[in-house]
Amino acid sequence: MLKKNVNISELAARLGLSKGSVSRILNDPQAPFAPETRRRVMAMAAELEYRPNAIARALATGQTGSVAFWLRDLSTTYNAHVAQAFETQIEAAGYHLFIRLYGGGGEDDGKPFPQMTPENADGIVTHGAPPRGWTSMAQSASRPAPLVLTGAIMDPEAIDWVGIDFYGVSRAAVEHLLAPGRKRVALLTPHNMRDDRRVAYMDVMAEAGLPPEVIEAGGESRSDVRRSLAEYIDAHGYPEAMFCHNDDAAIAACRVLRDLGLQTPGDVALVGCDGIEDIEYLTTPLSTIVLPIDEMCALAWRYLKRRMQEPDAPPQRITLQPALALRASSGVS
Structure with a gap:
């Protein structure tokens, strides 16, 4: 047999308070009630497994919660x-x-x-x-x-x-990859993504007098990036370094490079972006932009x-x- 839901009138009767007071305490954390009164209401609501009627609350308060x-x-x-x-x-x-x-x-x-x-x-x-x-x-x-x-x-x-602000820190990432004298530094990014990471990359490469190399993946998932990058390297060879749009792309790049027998950073240096927890579990710790x-x-x-x-x-x-x-x-x- 299904358990009957307790309504706000029954809850108020159990507490010896008005229905309006109980409703305000449950729906408005800023309502001016004594801490002990608020505690009693919340405790009784939890004990009786009270579940508010969202439609009724919206009609009464003008808010949905x-x-x-x-x-x-x-x-x-x-x-x-x-x-x-x-x-x-x-x-x-x-x-x-x-x-x-x-x-x-x-x-x-x-x-x-x-x-x-x-x-x-x-x-x-x-x-x-x-x-x-x-x-x-x-x-x-x-x-x-x-x-x-x-x-x-x-x-x-x-x-x-x-x-x-992605622009300044992205410039710093690309300049870092160029610093040892690398010439072929690529941007690994989703198709049609036009944000400050890309703008910063293009600006730094232009200032360095180097041609940009944009590797566009078919999507943002790791599988999309892995497939696109493997196809790109098969057709064009591998760059000396890659600035990756996000850490998922960098993780996919690590997998591709490992599959090809290439070393990071010896063959290809990598910088990601996001600072997600997953990168803590890579064999080679990943440089990244921590958001x-x-x-x-x-x-x-x-x-x-x-x-x-x-x-x-x-x-x-x-x-x-x-x-x-x-x-x-x-x-x-």
Whole structure:
């Protein structure tokens, strides 16, 4: 026999409180109630396994208790890490997260941005959406919702964003690979990806008077990169070094080089980007750009909370700086 759900009226009766007071305590962490009263309500709700009716709560409070997180896909370890880090932030505040994948490739892939609406969320954080995506989101929303952008590509028209500056640290990575006198330094990147990592690479190669060598993979998964890189090396030989768009690409490159009997960094030096945990388990420690993922997600949640509470607050914008961690894969002992 199915267990009957306890409703808020029954919960209030057990506590000897009004239904309105119990509802406010459960739905608003900032509601002005004594700590002991709040503790009693939360303890009784847990004991009776109370589950709020999301529709009723939305009608009563105008809030869903949910936050939407929009990102392109979960095919890379980095994106999965970002989603998990943001979920950790909002769950600690008593909100629920739901994830929407908007698909598509790089900024210039030519694919239309999907029409997505925020009816089921009190606020939205989007990660890595190109500027045209932000515009489409704003235009498609039938009910405006607070929106915070995060990632590498920031739109100056957006009100709130937490950006990461890839340009300077990417320049440093490419200059590091060129420093021993290497001439053939390649960029390993997904097809049509046009961001500051690519811009920095092209600028440094031009300043050094060297021809760029861009190896474009068919996708961002490790299997896509492995296949594309193996085909490229078979047709063109191998470069002296590679600056990889992300750590997943660098891990795939390590596999390809090992399959070919090539040594890292002796034959091919590598620098990745992201700083994911997986690289700690490679035989040769990977040089990489370590991104401030946890800080980015914490700030995005802080900005979103303020925007939900103060719709007319001034713009909130910050650009975070990643760090270049040099290890054995690029010749640093």
